[in-house]
Amino acid sequence: MGKAIQSGDYLFKQVYDFVLNRIERREWKENEKLPSIRQLAADMNVHRLTVFKAYQLLKQHKKVYVKDKSGYYVHSNAPNHLEHLNSPIVSAYVQKNHLSEIHQNPVTFNFSQALIDPNLLPNQFLSDYVKQVFDAYPKVLSTYSTVQGDLELRQYLAQYFIHEYKTHIDTNDLLITSGSQQALHLIAQSFVKPRDTVLFERPSYSSAIDIFRAQGAHIVTVDIHQDGYDLEQVELYMKQYKPRLFYLNPTFHNPTGYTVPVENRKQLVALAELYRCLLIEDDAYHDIYFEQPPPAPIYTYDIANTVIYIRSFCKYISPGLRIAAVFCPSSLMSSLITMKSLADNGTPLLNQKIFLHYFSSLRLQQHLEKLRIALHIRKEIMEAELAVTDWKWTSPKGGLNLWVQVPDNISPELLLAKSIEQSISFVPGQICDPLRQLPSWIRLSYSYINEKTLKEGLKRFIDVAQSFSN
Amino acid sequence: MGKAIQSGDYLFKQVYDFVLNRIERREWKENEKLPSIRQLAADMNVHRLTVFKAYQLLKQHKKVYVKDKSGYYVHSNAPNHLEHLNSPIVSAYVQKNHLSEIHQNPVTFNFSQALIDPNLLPNQFLSDYVKQVFDAYPKVLSTYSTVQGDLELRQYLAQYFIHEYKTHIDTNDLLITSGSQQALHLIAQSFVKPRDTVLFERPSYSSAIDIFRAQGAHIVTVDIHQDGYDLEQVELYMKQYKPRLFYLNPTFHNPTGYTVPVENRKQLVALAELYRCLLIEDDAYHDIYFEQPPPAPIYTYDIANTVIYIRSFCKYISPGLRIAAVFCPSSLMSSLITMKSLADNGTPLLNQKIFLHYFSSLRLQQHLEKLRIALHIRKEIMEAELAVTDWKWTSPKGGLNLWVQVPDNISPELLLAKSIEQSISFVPGQICDPLRQLPSWIRLSYSYINEKTLKEGLKRFIDVAQSFSN
Secondary structure, eight states, X not given: OOSOOBOSHHHHHHHHHHHHHHHHTTSSOXXXXXXXXXXXXXXXXXXXXXXXXXXXXXXXXXXXXXXXXXXXXXXXOSOGGGHHHHSOSSOOOOOXXXXXXXXXXXXXXXXXXXXXXXXXXXXXXXXXXXXXXXXXXXXXXXXXXXXSOOHHHHHHHHHHHHHHHOSOOOGGGEEEXXXXXXXXXHHHHHHOOTTOEEEEEESOOHXXXXXXXXXXXXXXXXXXXXXXXXXXXXXXXXXXXXXXXXXXXXXXXXXXXXXXXXXXXXXXXXXXXXXXXXXXXXXXXXXXXSSSOOOOOGGGGOSXXXXXXXEEOGGGTOGGGOOEEEEXXXXXXXXXXXXXXXXXXXXXXXXXXXXXXXXXXXHHHHHHHHHHHHHHXXXXXXXXXXXXXXXXXOOOSBSSEEEEEOOTTOOHHHHHHHHHHTTEEOEEGGGGOTTSOXXXXXXXXXXXXOHHHHHHHHHHHHHHHHHHTO | OOSOOBOXXXXXXXXXXXXXXXXXXXXXXTTOBOOOXXXXXXXXXXXXXXXXXXXXXXXXTTSEEEETTTEXXXXXXXXXXXXXXGSOSSOOOOOOOHHHHHHTSOOSEEOSOOSOOGGGSOHHHHHHHHHHHHHHOTTGGGOOOOSSOOXXXXXXXXXXXXXXXXXXXXXXXXXXXXXXXXXXXXXXXXXXOTTOEEEEEESOOHHHHHHHHHTTOEEEEEEEETTEEOHHXXXXXXXXXXXXXXXXXXXXXXXTOOOOOHHHHHHHHHHHHHHTOEEEEEESXXXXXXXXXXXXXXXXXXXXXXXXXXXXXXXXXXXXXOOEEEEOOHHHHHHHHXXXXXXXXXXXXHHHHHHHHHHTSTHHXXXXXXXXXXXXXXXXXXHHHHTTSOOEEOOOSBSSEEEEEOOTXXXXXXXXXXXXXXXXXXXXXXXXXXXXXXXXXXXXEOSSSOHHHHHHHHHHHHHHHHHHTO
């Protein structure tokens, strides 16, 4: 690539317009195959990912369609004198959800979804057991939950937390949400307005970045290390910026896999209490440990109502139900409840009752133990396959992901475009970075595909990466 | 009440502080009963509703608790030197959800919930039939839906709409949401920013008012009449304000029960197309007709992608599932999908599959016919009971509500406070008015409670109203 490569939104639009013009002027006719991504990128002297994005948007706008997994064709759409009907009547104020867009690619070797393989879940048991729920609650399908969530479920969860961590939780301090994504979104909408400063770890959970940006937050980052946070840096930022909140993922952190040690947790809470910065603790992978359970959640060290704790159990029990619990100081709870009432007026009662019954069953513990072993094996398979490269990572003690550093000459964005053509996906590090840098990191999930496909996919992926850097 | 009655947020705070001080100074001791709402209102010369709201907030803040349905008692809380821990660490940016707050009162005679009585739904059939869903989809609990919604469900709904209304809908133009409330919230977040003007009917659906206000919309109102909208007024406002959208409920309108005639619908669409104002058609009660089906939805008259159509079937099939379908022009769909991905990343697959199976079952039609008859009867009972008064209403041809005009000397807000003490609730007209006036109107739902309780509750309610106005 001799000439300088330009990038960015300007070029994306150029590519989009270029293709659209050809289609509208019928230079490219209905059902004709578009140039390959590689070819057009070369012709227009842009990144392949830029062409890829333009093609995807044209597909969304129904100007082109996909066939054979890697070919784009001109749509047989209405003729272009009705073109104006396809331009939006209003422009939308919607930011992107980067992670979601990557997930929308249907690929065989899926290293982008930090989800549990459905085949690792006890599906037969779940199906049989769920019928008992309908017998126990004959009107569950005709009844709405309260906005805050089913009382029986909240009582059970309160008891569970008290038993596990020996700190008091009141039933009224729990809110049931339709998954942890919703919990984050409600918190962002309740407590963050444009130009408020929030602290984020770097790297962090991509969807959380998008959610807080969508609220107009100014994000300031704190690096996360294997031994936790640089607390001097945290204190400096809390003094300087007076952030509304600090969003964190201190247990089997997504994407790094780090777990913040106890002492660091306690000092962080003390700082948050001192500088009155709300901590949003997102604990998605708490039970997915390989050798021993992780330290107690940060909220258990809090004595000044400084922490909102989000716990989703559902991912490794029955992810399709979408149930999470939010433990929120009572002074803030009414705001979250109001926001939840506007958002959807309460999580379906059915899902809450089903979850309650699984969660309280004996079978669950057995399942979790088997699941940990299976995931541990998959992690080791991934590490074994990657051992032939010179890539670097810290082996996580739990969770679903490897956070891998690739050599400088590999651009994760270009690697992604090329990988998708080979039916492989992963998450480029930039997407996990609030500062949109981290040009040499990638997140690979080992949890979603089976052992055989994992091995095959990783071999293929390594090939793609190596051909790329030649 | 000789002195002038003050009202508003200032007094609310006074009452709250007054009670809190008494508690903190231990003038009112732990577990001691607070003055009745009526007594304190008289003592402090404020509306009873103001005291009621203050007591409710104290309850939320765990300063007081409720016993015996009508007594408030001082909470045995931590002593007040820890008071600062109960003051919010951050103030929230959350507006109210007025309707939701009324619904939070547990009452026996519930005329405020525009919901179907669970006893009118075929619960046994639903419970038995749902087990087949788990057999048909063994991994439904381990699998996520796509963000846009289950393809099979969207395909079925597309076919249903095409068959019913003879106009084309593409599967890709449908989005599945977790109920119509969520659909509204996603639309408001996608297309409305602070100070945008939106048109609303007057009166309108209370939660929609709260949702759009929460986005900072400037709401301009258009009266809805039995014969539709004043189209000259609509055109004037569209020219003058260039509103982003017009939120409407033209079939068995909530709360008035009016149904906008065909000719008026067509002309409205023409205006919307001309002035490029998006129409948001909320069609919640379409199938709840008493004699004949209503006219086809407004979107069927649209040829320029001007309408977003929200249809929730679930209310009268299995409301606990929370499923709605949104038909959205393709140029706007990607914005809604992105917003949905941020909000909760997709409606649970389980709920969608269960809904699909009910919706496509033969039993459903039988059920709907019986339901219409039952609701028609309840409407007539309500109208018969109210006939002893001099209150006025237009008898609706479908839907769940009566919209009733009471004499000038009855304040619906005060009537509500008094009614709640008698275990009765309803919706004061102000809550349904974007301009927060309509001082003589109330919404009474006949759908939620059984015939006997309906009669008893209405008699009691009429007594309360009559004692009030003496």
